[in-house]
Amino acid sequence: MMRYLRALIGIMARELFRFVHQRERFVSALVRPLMWLFIFAAGFRSTLGVAIIPPYETYILYEVYITPGLLGMVQLFNGMQSSLSMVYDREMGSMKTLLVSPLPRWYLLVSKLLAGVLVSVLQAYTFLAIAYAYGIEAPPIGYLYVLPALVLSGLMLGALGLLLSSFVKQLENFAGVMNFVIFPMFFLSTALYPLWKIQESSEFLYTLSSYNPFSQAVELIRFALYGQFNLPACIYTGVSLLAFLLFAIIGYNPSRGMMQHKGRPTA
Numbered sequence: 001m002m003r004y005l006r007a008l009i010g011i012m013a014r015e016l017f018r019f020v021h022q023r024e025r026f027v028s029a030l031v032r033p034l035m036w037l038f039i040f041a042a043g044f045r046s047t048l049g050v051a052i053i054p055p056y057e058t059y060i061l062y063e064v065y066i067t068p069g070l071l072g073m074v075q076l077f078n079g080m081q082s083s084l085s086m087v088y089d090r091e092m093g094s095m096k097t098l099l100v101s102p103l104p105r106w107y108l109l110v111s112k113l114l115a116g117v118l119v120s121v122l123q124a125y126t127f128l129a130i131a132y133a134y135g136i137e138a139p140p141i142g143y144l145y146v147l148p149a150l151v152l153s154g155l156m157l158g159a160l161g162l163l164l165s166s167f168v169k170q171l172e173n174f175a176g177v178m179n180f181v182i183f184p185m186f187f188l189s190t191a192l193y194p195l196w197k198i199q200e201s202s203e204f205l206y207t208l209s210s211y212n213p214f215s216q217a218v219e220l221i222r223f224a225l226y227g228q229f230n231l232p233a234c235i236y237t238g239v240s241l242l243a244f245l246l247f248a249i250i251g252y253n254p255s256r257g258m259m260q261h262k263g264r265p266t267a
Helices: 001-019 025-042 062-092 095-100 105-134 144-169 171-187 194-202 203-210 213-225 230-253
Strands: none
Touching: 001 105, 025 062, 025 105, 062 095, 062 105, 062 144, 062 213, 105 144, 105 230, 144 171, 144 194, 144 213, 144 230, 171 213, 213 230
């Protein structure tokens, strides 16, 4: 048990040190959601009214509605950044030291996932602090209730990043894959507009948005931020987490996953 604990602490400490030394990563993770909050929300406020929908009990401003979605954006980009670091470490050879340890590979991947979630939660609360200073306030208890939702959604999005990194073997190819995944997931979700607005324009897009795991993660965060529990969103996010993580573990198994199909050796 001590070996498992030391490995977990070491992986998390390495991720935190990397996060502290790479300050541009922290800034870039906040620039995108802050631009939506300060610039786009101000422009869309008069054109995109939001009716009274759960968990809100009154009419709200547009920037209030998109704040949970922007928290999801922070975690989505962090999950992709963590998977990008996996591809980088594999190309540089530093991952070999990690994956050849006597500990189970699934445990090492889960530890890496937990380390990424720790960073994403820190980024999410920093964004909440900036939003609070901007005048977007949630109930005080919501800042505590949202923590489990951020952890679960961060695990799900991080597991998706792990799955992608098991397929992408070259660093230069990962940026295109990230954009191919991030933008459809973000724009086909409830992060920027409620489902009923999407349904008004297209039933097909409404169906895609309803089954988008990112939509469920955003709704889980939205309800938790206002002291409520969204059971369907929690179940959907949890099932997506298990599915992504299972396929990621298979993908990182040299004898069964995608790594066996490559001609050059990989860690």
